[in-house]
Amino acid sequence: MTEVFNPETVEEAVALLAQHGEAMPLSGGATLIAMRNAALVEPSHLISLDRIPDLRGISRDDGGGIRIGAMTRHFETAACVELTGSLQVLRRAAGMIANRVVRNMGTMGGSVANADPAADYLPALSCCDAVLEIAGPDGRRTLSIHDYIEDWYETALEEGEIITAITLPAPVEVSSTYRKIARVSGDYATASCAMALDPDGQGLRVAIGACGPGPLRDRAGEKALRGKLDDPSAVSEFTSRLVALADPVDDVRGSAEYRLRLIPRLVTSVLSELTTQKEMA
Amino acid sequence: MMAKKVLHSLTLNGEEVEVASVAGATLLETLREDLRVLSSKRGCNQGVCGACTVLLDGKPVRACLTLTARCEGHAVQTMEGMNGDHVMATLQRHMVESGGVQCGFCTGGVLISARELLESDPSPSRETVKTALSGNICRCTGYRTIVDAVCGAAEELSQ
Amino acid sequence: MKIEGDFEVEAPRAEVWDKIRDPQVMGACIPGCESVEQVDETSYRAQVSVKVGPIKARFNLLVEVLDEQPEHTILSRTSGEEGTRASVVNSDNVVRLTDTDSGGTHVDYAADVSVTGRLGKFGLGIFRKKADQLAGQFVENFRAKLGVTA
Numbered sequence: 001m002t003e004v005f006n007p008e009t010v011e012e013a014v015a016l017l018a019q020h021g022e023a024m025p026l027s028g029g030a031t032l033i034a035m036r037n038a039a040l041v042e043p044s045h046l047i048s049l050d051r052i053p054d055l056r057g058i059s060r061d062d063g064g065g066i067r068i069g070a071m072t073r074h075f076e077t078a079a080c081v082e083l084t085g086s087l088q089v090l091r092r093a094a095g096m097i098a099n100r101v102v103r104n105m106g107t108m109g110g111s112v113a114n115a116d117p118a119a120d121y122l123p124a125l126s127c128c129d130a131v132l133e134i135a136g137p138d139g140r141r142t143l144s145i146h147d148y149i150e151d152w153y154e155t156a157l158e159e160g161e162i163i164t165a166i167t168l169p170a171p172v173e174v175s176s177t178y179r180k181i182a183r184v185s186g187d188y189a190t191a192s193c194a195m196a197l198d199p200d201g202q203g204l205r206v207a208i209g210a211c212g213p214g215p216l217r218d219r220a221g222e223k224a225l226r227g228k229l230d231d232p233s234a235v236s237e238f239t240s241r242l243v244a245l246a247d248p249v250d251d252v253r254g255s256a257e258y259r260l261r262l263i264p265r266l267v268t269s270v271l272s273e274l275t276t277q278k279e280m281a
Numbered sequence: 282m283m284a285k286k287v288l289h290s291l292t293l294n295g296e297e298v299e300v301a302s303v304a305g306a307t308l309l310e311t312l313r314e315d316l317r318v319l320s321s322k323r324g325c326n327q328g329v330c331g332a333c334t335v336l337l338d339g340k341p342v343r344a345c346l347t348l349t350a351r352c353e354g355h356a357v358q359t360m361e362g363m364n365g366d367h368v369m370a371t372l373q374r375h376m377v378e379s380g381g382v383q384c385g386f387c388t389g390g391v392l393i394s395a396r397e398l399l400e401s402d403p404s405p406s407r408e409t410v411k412t413a414l415s416g417n418i419c420r421c422t423g424y425r426t427i428v429d430a431v432c433g434a435a436e437e438l439s440q
Numbered sequence: 441m442k443i444e445g446d447f448e449v450e451a452p453r454a455e456v457w458d459k460i461r462d463p464q465v466m467g468a469c470i471p472g473c474e475s476v477e478q479v480d481e482t483s484y485r486a487q488v489s490v491k492v493g494p495i496k497a498r499f500n501l502l503v504e505v506l507d508e509q510p511e512h513t514i515l516s517r518t519s520g521e522e523g524t525r526a527s528v529v530n531s532d533n534v535v536r537l538t539d540t541d542s543g544g545t546h547v548d549y550a551a552d553v554s555v556t557g558r559l560g561k562f563g564l565g566i567f568r569k570k571a572d573q574l575a576g577q578f579v580e581n582f583r584a585k586l587g588v589t590a
Contacts, residue, residue, distance in 0.1 A: 003304050
């Protein structure tokens with residue numbers, strides 16, 4: 001038995017979470033209710049974020065940056081025409097989560113908060129240099145996506161905090177995409193790759209999913225690769241660095257060794273897709 | 282101790298209903314146990330198999346992952362409420378004709394997912410149909426006859 | 441699931457052995473260990489909590505020392521359950537101590553662990569990562585108890 005609350009403001013939700021020790025925030029339910037049904041979590045109270053208007057919708061700020069409310073569902077993100085160019089990667093990732101029915105339910109905030117290493121948003125958000133807006137008992141704060149994952153399923157979210165929005169820098173006119181290797185359509189990733197080219201086409205940003213506790217990014221390696229995207233040995237050196245940084249699990253979706261082998265193949269094939277797109281454009 | 286019950290009001294298949302469910306109940310529990318509406322099936326209870334799929338405000342969702350409290354004031358539609366729906370009737374006829382129904386446990390969920398697909402894409406390719414139904418597990422048919430039925434219905438409806 | 445690892449401490453083997461055989465020291469070093477009590481010469485009861493993301497579990501464990509060769513090797517078996525909940529954990533463990541060239545001690549450990557019940561539904565891949573993480577914390581705590589840094 002779980003008591004459910006339906007607050008209508010962020011402040012009310014945060015107060016309810018603070019008031020009930022074993023309470024958990026509930027967004028789309030696609031993961032949390034499944035875990036509750038399996039008795040993996042047994043919250044005394046669920047604080048549903050479903051009726052809070054502030055958590056909904058995708059908007060643009062004056063500088064062109066995009067703010068995605070935490071309760072935005074995957075189908076809305078997958079259909080959002082504002083997510084172009086460098087942000088296309090996020091739209092693609094949203095469209096590859098699970099299946100149509102689950103995309104009608106699951107939310108970006110919920111997926112990010114759950115921090116499943118094999119889920120699709122985190123690598124895409126890492127590639128976009130996203131920033132999380134967070135509300136908690138001590139007020140509001142923002143946090144870079146790069147400082148968010150601390151360990152396996154452990155994040156920098158403190159007890160009683162909720163994610164209220166994900167903000168993205170204004171899109172620029174470059175190619176970006178998301179690709180995942182999965183056993184079947186809609187499965188969690190065995191390994192995934194989110195990539196965007198730099199505006200001048202000379203460099204890239206890449207985040208690998210499902211190969212460690214959080215998205216794998218090597219910003220120093222990206223810097224070293226700038227200007228050498230057409231040099232196979234430089235690309236190969238870059239992917240070797242990624243492999244060295246990876247720490248994948250062995251599980252039903254693939255062995256750790258297999259995942260390590262996927263990384264260079266994913267990066268080189270996605271890179272060739274993006275550079276071909278650029279030449280055709 | 283008796284589990285605490287909570288009163289919910291929602292629209293089910295076009296009718297206002299008030300139902301008392303255990304606090305924190307899922308829509309699937311409320312439908313099957315409290316309202317005795319049985320077309321939504323309990324398969325995995327994990328959101329994976331798709332047998333419990335229903336419409337919430339016109340969009341397919343997993344009843345096993347949706348709390349009844351979330352449906353308060355919203356419209357829920359199950360297979361029981363689809364009798365007058367032309368697209369659904371066409372899909373159902375093709376499912377029967379192509380042999381897409383065997384034990385029938387997955388069928389309601391398959392039909393609801395297929396209907397949503399045809400609303401957004403009236404003439405889907407076989408690949409698109411397979412992807413759209415990837416969240417509906419069938420242990421009998423091997424899927425080919427289900428894909429045949431959806432493609433056949435799409436063709437008939439687009440004429 | 442097999443969990444294996446090793447570490448070194450800059451302390452003589454006799455001292456490391458004494459600490460490993462002292463339930464209070466071990467209780468203080470095992471991450472999440474809430475209590476330890478000695479049942480008889482070779483068995484102990486312990487309560488240990490673990491947390492993986494939102495999933496929390498508290499196990500009542502019985503640890504039995506099956507065989508020991510003082511200052512070298514301990515074979516033990518851990519079995520436990522999660523109170524009223526249906527998770528059961530069993531583990532066969534081996535710990536071996538050897539001298540290092542620098543007068544310290546090399547510790548090898550291996551455990552064959554099985555988890556069934558509700559937590560068995562959670563992927564074993566993550567259990568392994570969690571086990572590595574807990575082992576790392578244990579080594580840190582253990583070194584602190586011995587008053588050495590590495």
